[in-house]
Amino acid sequence: MAGANDRHVVPSEAGGWDVKKPGASRASSHHDTQAEAISRGREIVHNAGGGELVIHGTDGKVRDSDTIPPGNDPVPPRDKR
Secondary structure: OOOOOOEEEEEOOOOOEEEEOOOOOOOOEEEOOHHHHHHHHHHHHHHOOOEEEEEEOOOOOEEEEEEEOOOOOOOOOOOOO
16 A cells, blocks of 8 residues: 555656656656656655655666565564664
């Protein structure tokens, strides 16, 4: 279930990487590298009150996701360092 603050880092058709809200026609931001897009995506989600950042690979498939605080991680890590 997608939250209102969730964002996806996806490859852009024009080259580079976009940060997009699910269902949006335009990108929230565009970047030359995936690392820059991930960093900006984390900022956007955090500033919006927390949620999920879903990271896609160059093939468009999901390769990772990250819960940004104060979001609620459905599967929190077990280690309590």
